[in-house]
Amino acid sequence: MLTLVNTNRMTPPIAPIGLDYLACAARRQGETVDMLDLCLVDDPACSLREYFAHSQPELVGLSFRNIDDCFWPGAAWFLPDLAGTVGLVRALTDAPIVLGGVGYSIFPEEVLVQSGADFGIRGDGETALVALVAELRAERRWDRVPGLVWPSGTAIHANAASWPSSLAVPAARDAIDNPTYFRRGGQVGLETKRGCPRQCIYCADPLAKGNVARLRSPADVADEAEALLAQGVDVLHLCDSEFNIPAGHAHAVCDELIGRRLGDRVRWYAYLAVVPFDDGLASRMRRAGCAGINFTSDAASPAMLRTYRQPHRREEIAKVVHLCRRHGIAVMLDLLFGGPGETPETVAESIRFFQQTDPNCAGAALGIRLYPGTEAARLAETDGPLDRNPGIHRRYEGPIDLVRPTFYVSPALGDHPARLVRELIGGDPRFFEPASDVPQPAAADYNYNENQRLVNAIAQGARGAYWDILRRMQPG
């Protein structure tokens, strides 16, 4: 018997869809699976004690979705909480403990060591978890478990990441309490693919999901939407890095949803790259139920678009906004201020351009969360070693440790970069502006970590992507 534990307690709560898939896949292989969802209980330690007083699983799997909130100046870090949960589980059961999830997969060795777990699985969990259970029962050949990371003596061994090229993800979605997540979280996730081939210099997705898009069959995606609909969940958020990469698959998924008349029964939101996007895709997405798109636009200054390695030109940003408006799709543009080479002039240039294109809203994030091995981390070092780099923003002392939330803001933005960006936005209500240069309690920002405004709005019936809920609450 296997016990899966969701450790993510952030609010508004996001359904742990990875665990939904894992439990369903393991049950199909004949395993008995218990689910312990610490997000939906009042006292996690008490729930763990009660559970292990009566259950003796062979393996306990903990999911670790977010290692931090990726949001400056929030910079909340969740590894100490995970280590606490591992310690408590260890005290309550002799079963080995395995970790998984995106937060784990970005830093597989560091999180394994610092949390004290026995194993980790980097990448997809469906096949790997069942393979681990099989090895625990038989020869214990850890080298045969995809993505497995494990300590042996003073060394850490790591198999190649578990990124199977053919995706057979179960579509039942019946292992977690999706209706409660819908009621408290306002939308529930659904994947059409995994992995991202784009080159954005700052992104962690290729580290956790691989840099090849691995596609699900459109029929499976539609089956899953129907399974969620049958549970009363009719607002979805796609969990693809970018829905339109590759575009052919996006068209095929939309056709399947339209063919099953799901477009009339569900509303959904997605992240998209600015290119490729055209009238045909916008129209299909709308007919398939798409209510809103968040585009990874990053900047409108040509210099910063080049730095971020975005393949689009700013004219294409204006085009996608226009197409969304024409087809009645709400549109958010995501901006990332403060990358290497950013100056007050490039910030002003981007803001002016976004104001002219007139999206429903624009998220003005400030500061790049640096991940090891990314081009952003390498470029940041051109301002000097990270320990003495004037662009580094962090809330911890001592040597630079990228496992902890560590951000880069171009030093050319001065000592108060958030104030500068806010002044340039000039109170335009379409922007979610950087909160402040220091964290504020109950800040009215668009960090979805402990966002009480969102929690309240959802409790009062708001549904949809969080940006869509928040922008409807913006003054003006």
Ligand code: B12
């Ligand atoms: C969609 C999405 C959102 C949507 C979620 C919508 C929804 N209803 O689900 C929204 C916009 C709400 C959102 C919010 C946030 N997100 Co987000 N999100 C994503 C995205 C694109 C997909 C996540 C997902 O569900 N994937 C699909 C599931 C099936 O995959 P999975 O969870 O990884 O599970 C698989 C494996 O990891 C593994 N696995 C999972 N658990 C376990 C457990 C065990 C034991 C094992 C063995 C394996 C295993 O097996 C699963 C199946 O193969 C990812 C990036 C990405 N491409 O993954 C970012 C991502 C996870 N988010 C991120 C962040 C930071 C956040 C926020 C904190 C941002 C903020 N400050 O507001 C919030 C947190 C919200 C919350 N309550 O947790 C970061 C996390 C990085 C980090 N440093 O930790 C990511 C990686 C984006 C990024 N590149 O920076 N997010």
